[in-house]
Amino acid sequence: MRRSNVFAGSSLDRAAHLRRDAEWIAARLSDPGSRVVPFWRGRCLVRWEGERAVAVQLALSEIGGLEEGLASPEAAVLLGLAEDRAHFALDLSAFEEDEARRRLGRLGTSGELVDLKSVGSVLAGEEAALLAYVRGLLHWHARHGFCGVCGAPTVSRDSGHVRRCTGCGADHFPRTDAAVIMLVTDGDRCLLGRQSAWPEGVYSTLAGFLEPGESLEEAVAREVWEEAGIQIADAAYHSSQPWPFPASIMLGFTARAVTTAIRLHDGELADARWFGRAELADRATRPIKLPSRHSIAYRLIKDWLAGEI
Ligand SMILES: [Zn+2]
Numbered sequence: 001m002r003r004s005n006v007f008a009g010s011s012l013d014r015a016a017h018l019r020r021d022a023e024w025i026a027a028r029l030s031d032p033g034s035r036v037v038p039f040w041r042g043r044c045l046v047r048w049e050g051e052r053a054v055a056v057q058l059a060l061s062e063i064g065g066l067e068e069g070l071a072s073p074e075a076a077v078l079l080g081l082a083e084d085r086a087h088f089a090l091d092l093s094a095f096e097e098d099e100a101r102r103r104l105g106r107l108g109t110s111g112e113l114v115d116l117k118s119v120g121s122v123l124a125g126e127e128a129a130l131l132a133y134v135r136g137l138l139h140w141h142a143r144h145g146f147c148g149v150c151g152a153p154t155v156s157r158d159s160g161h162v163r164r165c166t167g168c169g170a171d172h173f174p175r176t177d178a179a180v181i182m183l184v185t186d187g188d189r190c191l192l193g194r195q196s197a198w199p200e201g202v203y204s205t206l207a208g209f210l211e212p213g214e215s216l217e218e219a220v221a222r223e224v225w226e227e228a229g230i231q232i233a234d235a236a237y238h239s240s241q242p243w244p245f246p247a248s249i250m251l252g253f254t255a256r257a258v259t260t261a262i263r264l265h266d267g268e269l270a271d272a273r274w275f276g277r278a279e280l281a282d283r284a285t286r287p288i289k290l291p292s293r294h295s296i297a298y299r300l301i302k303d304w305l306a307g308e309i
Contacts, residue, residue, distance in 0.1 A: 004125065004129075004239075005239055005241035005252075005296050005299055006121060006128050006241065006294035006295075007120060007128050007129055007132035007241055007242045007243065007244070007294070008129055008132075008240070008241055008242055009125050009126070009129050010129035010130055010133065011082070011126065012079060012081070012082050012087065012129075012130060012133070013080050013081040013082070014080040015078070015081050015086075016161070018078070018159075019078055019158040019159040019160075019161050020158050020159075025078065025159055028078075028086035028088075029060075029076060029088070031060065031086070032059060032060050032061035033059055033060070033061070033085055034060045034086045034087070035057045035058065035059060035060075035082075035085050035086070035087045036058050036059075036060060036063065036088050036089070036090040037055065037056075037057050037079065037087060037088070037089050037090060037130065037131070037134050038056065038058065038090045038092060038100075038104055039089055039090060039091050039092065039093070039134050039135065039138050040091075040092045040093055040095075040097070040100045040113055041093045042115065042135070042139070043114055043115055043116075044113070044114065044116050044131045044134065044135065045104070045111040045112070045114075046111055046112055046114055046119060046123070047110060047111045047112070048112070051122060052122055052123075052124075053114070053119040053122045053123045054123070054124075054127065055123060055127035055130060055131055056111045057087070058104065063090075063103065063104060076088045076089075076090070076159070076160065077089040077091070077137055077138065077141070077156070077159065077160030077161075078159035078160060078161075079130070079133060079134065079137075087130075089134045089137060089138055091138050091141065091142075092104070093138075097113070116128075116131050116132065116135050116244070116245075117292075120292070120294035121292065121293045121294035128294070129242070132242045132244045133242075133244075135244040135245075135246075136174070136176070136242065136244035136247060137160065137161075137174055139244065139246045140174045140175055140247065141156065141163070144163050144172055144175075145163075147165035147168060147170055147172070148172070149165065149170045150165060150167045150168040150170070151167070152165050152166050152168065153166050153167075154166065154172060157171070161173070161174065175247055176242075176247060176248065176249050177209060177210075177247050177248045177249070178210040178216075178248070178249055178251060179207055179208065179209045179210065179243070179248045179249070179251065180207065180209075180216055180219045180220045180223060180250075180251050180253055181205055181206070181207035181250045181251065181252050181253070181296055181300070182207070182220045182223070182224065182232075182235065182252070182253040182254065182255050182300075183238075183252075183253075183254050183255070183300040183301060183304055183309070184205075184206065184224055184228075184232055184254075184255045184256070184257050185254065185255075185256060185257065185304065186256070186257040186274060188276060188277045188278075189274045189275060189276045189277065190274070190275055190277075190280075190301070190304060191206065191224075191228060191230060191257065191262075191272060191274055191275075192204060192205060192206075192272065192273065192275055192288070193205075193206055193227060193228060193269040193270075193271060193272035194269065194270055194272075194288075195268065195269060195270060196270040200289075201288055201289040202288070202289045202290070202291060203271075203273070203275070203288040203289070203291075204290070204291040204295075204297045204301075205291075205297040205300055205301065206223055206224055206227050206228060206269075206272070207223065207250070207297070208222075208223035208226070208227070208268075210251075216235070216253070217235040217253075220232065220235040220255055221235065221255075224255065225265065226265050226268070227264070227265065227266060227269050227272065228262050228263070228264065228265075228269065228272045229259075229263030229264070229265050230257050230259055230260065230261075230262065231257070231258045231259045232255040232258060233255070233256050233258050234254075234256045235253050235254070235255040236253060236254050236255070237252070237253055238254055238300060238303075238309060239252050239296065239299070240252060240296070241295070241296040241299075243296075250296045252296045252299070252300055254300070254304075254309050275287075275288070277304075277305060280301070280305060281305050290302075
């Protein structure tokens with residue numbers, strides 16, 4: 001089996017069948033051994049062991065019980081079960097930072113609140129996946145406090161996996177926006193581009209969001225045409241990566257170029273070029289910087305350089 005991309009590969013049992021079991025949830029929320037995963041305004045809590053980051057997970061007993069850690073019981077979001085322990089996301093975003101840290105107690109104050117994107121490659125795979133889940137779910141809660149149908153406030157239901165409108169009663173479910181990301185090749189060279197906002201020298205695979213009424217393969221072809229003026233064929237699925245920055249799933253593809261003249265049609269890229277395999281293979285002499293090591297873009301490029309795709 002292929003290895004997972006970073007932010008995928010959690011072995012957590014999401015226990016979806018228990019989300020609506022109020023009695024079971026209440027028991028878990030009063031169990032001092034239940035675990036909470038803190039989150040504050042887009043940042044997660046880690047401690048450092050050398051160069052490795054470790055996700056801080058706290059037992060309810062360590063934060064002095066639920067009342068100490070939560071603004072309201074509604075703020076508890078069930079993530080699932082690991083090692084027979086219920087795990088909850090703990091969103092402290094309603095508090096100022098000092099107050100959030102006080103509520104996290106002694107262990108919390110020794111950790112660092114960081115952006116997950118900055119630590120993805122230095123977390124254990126399981127922990128990166130867990131924090132991606134937390135980040136994605138809590139971002140959705142933060143942005144869906146009002147109904148998109150009638151505008152009335154929504155409330156959390158099913159242990160944080162549904163928001164129900166208090167006006168029209170519509171149920172809203174967590175959103176994940178599909179994006180395609182593709183390595184386009186022409187024999188022994190591949191197409192990479194850069195956006196002007198990226199760090200100097202970084203080139204990466206092309207990518208873009210799926211549009212309504214479009215297949216994944218069609219999105220791959222459209223994006224490559226819009227961004228680089230290249231026509232492609234044989235779009236083939238490679239792997240996927242949860243990308244909760246803020247709410248995407250990256251669907252990785254390879255594709256074969258059938259034209260090679262680059263034209264930056266839509267202005268999204270500042271530059272796009274063909275790079276030879278030999279040119280990219282040696283890190284010391286590589287003319288560009290590759291994207292973050294934990295990104296699926298990096299994985300696509302590295303797998304191609306290794307002859308695996
Ligand atoms: Zn409504």
